[in-house]
Amino acid sequence: MGVLTRAAKKRRLEEEEEQGEEVEEQGEEVERRLEDHISRLLDEVLGEIVSLLPTKDGGRTQVLSSRWRPIWRAAPLNVDLDFHVGGGAAISRLLSSHHGPVRRFAVRAVHGERTDHVAVTVDGWLRSPALDNLEDLEFHLGDPTWGIPALPPPLPASARRFSSTLRAASFGGCSFPDGGAGGEIHLPLLKQLTLFKVRISERSLLALLAGGCPVLQSLLLLDIKVNLSNRVQIRSSTLRSIGVRSDYSMGRLYKLVIEDAPCLERFMFFRGNRMDISVISAPRLGVLGLLSNNLPWFSFGTTRFQLTQGSGVGCLMTTVGCNVKVLAIPYVKLNLGMAIELMKCFPNLEKLYIKTGCAEKGSVWRVKYRNLIQTLDIRLKKIVLADYRGDKSRINFVKFFISNARALESMTLELAYRDASSKWIEKQHRMMLQIRKRASRGVRFDFVSRNMSIESLSNLHANELAHDLSTTDPFERFP
Secondary structure: OOOOOHHHHHHHHHHHHHHHHHHHHHHHHHHHHHHHHHHHOOHHHHHHHHHOOOHHHHHHHHHOOOOHHHHHHHOOEEEEEEEOOOHHHHHHHHHHHOOOOEEEEEEEEOOOOOHHHHHHHHHHHHOOHHHOOOOEEEEEOOOOOOOOOOOOOEOOHHHHHHOOOOOEEEEEOOEOOOOOOOOOOOOOOOOEEEEEOOEEEHHHHHHHHHHHOOOOOEEEEEOOEEEOOOEEEEEOOOOOEEEEEOOHHHOOOOEEEEEEOOOOOEEEEOOOOOOEEEEOOOOOOOEEEOOOOOOOOEEEOOEEEEEOOOOOEEEOOOOOOOOOOEEEEEEEOOOHHHHHHHHHHOOOOOEEEEEEOOOOOOOHHHHHOHHHHHHOOOOOOEEEEEEEOOOHHHHHHHHHHHHHOOOOOEEEEEEOOOOOOHHHHHHHHHHHHOOOOOOOOOOEEEEEOOOOOHHHHHHHOHHHHHHOOOOOOOOOOOO
């Protein structure tokens, strides 16, 4: 290889500088073309783009150029802000200065705000002409101190004026009027409803679901207080999804009865107090989620089963009269007897998401369920086992399904330890492949790091799990 002379080095540097300048000019040309493309868009299209931005970012587009100022002021607006001292004036200015329609209006009181003050302010905002055709409304008036005489403020009267436009609503920190004497609430277009820390009578809630929301598809009840009875009864010909969480801060909700829900596909109980749940009629129920020891009994018609602290599952009949295909259990004691009982209670189960706890002791289950195992038709296709540690009890759990589930296609083992070595994982994987008795030869094993604990779904993704009906399996994204 020859040595470059000083003149050759100089020529190479000049060539590289020219190439760099050419690349820079090409980049500037691309930017100019991009700007030209944006400037060619119609105002209506630019308005749609701006409307998709968060409220603060949408407002900042006014500084880009003089053309953007009227676009933001006329674009469909999505207001999503926290209410705090000093912030109310900014929201008032926003509503008075913006000339376009408001699609979504969401205001949540921060901790420490006086609920009566927030209620009066929110009621005033809801009367603004800018919200005339509102489709999505969310407000939380704060967390009152429950007891006597402290009560949450009433539902703002102005919320009723959106009855002909609302498609989605979330009401929080307020009291609903008692049904009768003109107190009924009618939301004929509402498809999605969340009640968060509200106080309501059993009669009013029943009337709201049975007739006040004739096209309602998804319902989320978070820590609500049902006057006197602490019991929820649901009758709806359109509901497809129900999510419930009960917390002591609002007073314990003792019982939930799904009396008649012919379209119900999904029911989820998020972490909270013990509650008896009874499903009298829900023939299309296919997803049952986040069951735990906090559910003393779950009833389907005359069939009852229970996740118990000891043996795992108590089932009073041979099978549960339902078509549940997806089941999620955030935390139970690991017990193969429990797994067998689950298969007996849910004969059509195809997907099981489960997090295991204490290790199983002994093998009494082998004797107790020997004859039953031979007759079980396990139709599981997918198992996600969280908190996998590679101990004997969990390996036995995996082996049982590999040996008995003929339709099993995949088993995801979510590792309990983030620092598990690749050597350890390879050993576990090899152990699974060497199981001699395998009902399904094509099963795939995936060892994954902890991504989203099943336990955390109730707090972080309750809204998404209850209201997103775009998939038949709401848990497939976790992990």
